[in-house]
Amino acid sequence: MLRQRSLEALRLKASRGELYTTVPIGYVRTRDDRVELDPDLRIQSAIRMIFRQLLALGSLRQVLLWCRSEQVTLPAIEYGPFGRTVVWKLPVYNTIHKLATNPIYAGAYVFGRTKTETRVSGGRASKRTTRREAADWPVFLPDHHPGYITWPEYEALQTQRQENAQMQGRMSRGAPRHGTALLAGLLRCRRCGRRLHVAYSGSQGKVRRYACRGAMVNHGTGHCLSFGGLALERAVEDAIFAVVAPGAIDAALAAAEQTQAQQTERQAHAQLALEQLRYEAERARRQYDAVDPANRLVAAELERRWNTALDAVSAQERHLTGLATVSASPAVDVAGLRALAEDLPRVWQDPRSDARLKKRLVRTLIEELLVEVSADESRLQVVVRWAGGQHSALDVRKKRKGQHRFCTSEDVVDLVRALVRVLPDGQIAAVLNRLGYTTGRGNTWTATRVVTLRHTHDLPVFDPTSAARDGWCTLEQAADRLDVSHTVIRSLISGGLLPAEQVIATAPWVIRTTDLMTPVVQDYVAQVHRRRRGPPTHDSAQLSLSPSTT
Numbered sequence: 001m002l003r004q005r006s007l008e009a010l011r012l013k014a015s016r017g018e019l020y021t022t023v024p025i026g027y028v029r030t031r032d033d034r035v036e037l038d039p040d041l042r043i044q045s046a047i048r049m050i051f052r053q054l055l056a057l058g059s060l061r062q063v064l065l066w067c068r069s070e071q072v073t074l075p076a077i078e079y080g081p082f083g084r085t086v087v088w089k090l091p092v093y094n095t096i097h098k099l100a101t102n103p104i105y106a107g108a109y110v111f112g113r114t115k116t117e118t119r120v121s122g123g124r125a126s127k128r129t130t131r132r133e134a135a136d137w138p139v140f141l142p143d144h145h146p147g148y149i150t151w152p153e154y155e156a157l158q159t160q161r162q163e164n165a166q167m168q169g170r171m172s173r174g175a176p177r178h179g180t181a182l183l184a185g186l187l188r189c190r191r192c193g194r195r196l197h198v199a200y201s202g203s204q205g206k207v208r209r210y211a212c213r214g215a216m217v218n219h220g221t222g223h224c225l226s227f228g229g230l231a232l233e234r235a236v237e238d239a240i241f242a243v244v245a246p247g248a249i250d251a252a253l254a255a256a257e258q259t260q261a262q263q264t265e266r267q268a269h270a271q272l273a274l275e276q277l278r279y280e281a282e283r284a285r286r287q288y289d290a291v292d293p294a295n296r297l298v299a300a301e302l303e304r305r306w307n308t309a310l311d312a313v314s315a316q317e318r319h320l321t322g323l324a325t326v327s328a329s330p331a332v333d334v335a336g337l338r339a340l341a342e343d344l345p346r347v348w349q350d351p352r353s354d355a356r357l358k359k360r361l362v363r364t365l366i367e368e369l370l371v372e373v374s375a376d377e378s379r380l381q382v383v384v385r386w387a388g389g390q391h392s393a394l395d396v397r398k399k400r401k402g403q404h405r406f407c408t409s410e411d412v413v414d415l416v417r418a419l420v421r422v423l424p425d426g427q428i429a430a431v432l433n434r435l436g437y438t439t440g441r442g443n444t445w446t447a448t449r450v451v452t453l454r455h456t457h458d459l460p461v462f463d464p465t466s467a468a469r470d471g472w473c474t475l476e477q478a479a480d481r482l483d484v485s486h487t488v489i490r491s492l493i494s495g496g497l498l499p500a501e502q503v504i505a506t507a508p509w510v511i512r513t514t515d516l517m518t519p520v521v522q523d524y525v526a527q528v529h530r531r532r533r534g535p536p537t538h539d540s541a542q543l544s545l546s547p548s549t550t
Contacts, residue, residue: 011138014111014138015139017139017141017144018033020033020035023104024102024104024105025038025043025076025086026043026047026148027104035104035109035144035145036146037146037148040075042075042272042276043075043086044148045265045268045269046072046073046074046269047074047075047105047148048148049072049265050063050067051105051149051153052265053066054096054099054100054157055149055153055156058160058164058176058360059160059164060093060096060097060100060161060164063096064093064096067091068090068091070266071090071319072090072091072266072269073089073091074090074091074095075088076088076095100161101158103154104145105147105148106147106148106149106150106151107142107143107144107145107147108140108141108142109139109144109145110137110139110141111137111138111139112138112139113131113137114132115129115130116128116129117129117130176355176356176359176360177356178356179198179200180200181200181208181210181229182229182236182237182355182362183210183229183232183236183362184359186362187210187368187369187371188369188370189224189225189371189372190372190381190383191212191225192212194224196212197210197212197213198210198229199211208228208229210227210229210232210371211226211227212225212226225371225373227371227373228398231380232380232394232396235394236362236382237345239384239392240365241344244344244365266323267324270316270323274316274320277313277316280309281306281309281312281313283309284308285306287302287305288303288306364387365386365387366386366387367387368385369382369383369384369385370383370385373398377398378398379395379396380395380398381394406440406441408439408440409440411437412432412437412453413457415432415435415437416432416450416453416454416457416459419431419508419510420459421462421510422474422508423508424462425450425454425462426447426450428447429445429446429450432450471512471514472512472513473511473512473516474509474510474511475489475490475493475500475508475509475511478498478513478516481513481516482516482521483525484529488528489509497521497524498518
């Protein structure tokens with residue numbers, strides 16, 4: 001009875017928002033059981049800076065790495081023989097996690113975030129503490145005290161933290177990582193509803209491929225679909241550019257202002273730290289002045305503390321000078337930013353662009369992509385769910401097996417297939433270069449590359465003996481056989497008198513030698529030869545153009 005009444009009294013006090021055991025860093029408890037912001041401006045500045053980084057970077061680990069790289073120290077509470085003291089040190093992951101997950105920093109009073117469950121197994125009772133969902137909190141009092149962030153910002157942080165969890169259910173997208181797969185975590189199979197996996201291959205591990213392997217891994221069945229990611233990513237990028245382009249300039253200017261504000265904030269935080277270190281140095285000096293100089297055992301220790309405090313002040317002044325130098329750098333080039341914003345695709349495709357930042361931008365605009373492969377395995381049918389609730393459809397051509405972005409054009413393959421009948425590899429390479437064709441990687445043609453192409457597509461090598469036996473020749477060779485000019489052969493071909501093959505309009509003609517012996521071609525050539533034997537006989541009725549000598 002007494003225990004039940006005590007617990008009920010605690011619940012009633014919690015329902016009024018007055019039950020506290022301890023308060024986290026950044027807050028102090030008053031004598032009338034109220035919670036207020038810590039009056040130390042340095043502590044307030046540090047906590048607000050961490051929350052701004054959390055909202056900007058969207059990842060607890062990235063904020064931790066930023067603090068470590070910039071040597072940003074955070075306050076921590078230590079309890080000793082003299083009570084509660086605040087120390088400054090580099091954070092660990094648990095420090096950032098406590099700041100991001102505690103609703104007190106959003107100005108809310110919450111009681112009962114955890115619960116204790118008792119289970120009996122094998123005749124033995126065991127207790128386990130679990131966390132409740134936000135909807136199950138027994139006491140939730142918003143706007144209970146001043147907060148460092150708003151409640152919507154706190155909810156956005158929790159949502160982002162849940163999405164960053166890897167392999168935590170079908171609806172979790174996972175945190176953006178360094179991989180080049182732009183759509184990782186956003187693709188979902190329209191056949192089974194599972195999230196698609198990403199696999200990397202290639203000599204440098206940058207070739208990405210998306211596949212639905214959930215049923216195969218869990219149930220031993222075949223995979224639903226699989227496709228290369230480059231074509232789909234380019235289609236999604238084009239859709240994003242069309243959406244972002246109108247506001248790209250404003251976003252670039254806002255980013256420049258945000259960068260300048262972050263530099264100013266870091267400088268203000270460093271200035272507060274310097275003021276505190278100067279106070280501690282002055283305090284150490286007063287302690288040293290108050291001691292009897294003859295008492296060297298005490299005076300030596302106080303002198304050492306004073307020197308340590310002065311060294312810390314000097315180090316902080318140098319750090320502040322460095323930050324001031326960065327802040328005093330030339331102003332942001334607004335014209336340059338506008339030029340970059342107008343050419344967003346070039347900035348996006350730049351190798352120096354951060355893959356994680358591009359993924360975060362994509363996730364800001366797109367909730368998920370529902371993918372289906374057509375029945376003939378030639379098209380990708382995609383439904384885009386935009387963040388604003390709108391939907392759009394994409395129809396992307398899917399490369400067939402063996403096709404990739406470095407494949408040689410089919411026109412080139414067909415042309416080489418025709419030219420191997422009449423030309424060796426070196427001359428084929430010269431013809432391809434003259435026509436302006438390149439390899440799949442954009443290189444010019446050489447005899448070695450033509451050989452590689454023939455081996456890849458199982459094309460025969462040029463053999464003069466077999467060419468003569470099969471009766472194939474080029475336009476130049478046909479002109480030599482008939483003892484006429486190239487123009488005559490072209491006239492025969494254009495007039496339909498001489499059959500010939502030409503893969504494309506600019507490719508060389510390939511002619512059968514047997515067609516050169518047809519009566520029609522021979523009569524035409526005979527007429528040409530007769531016209532070459534001299535001018536016709538003189539006609540007395542023909543007027544002369546020579547001047548008269550009479």
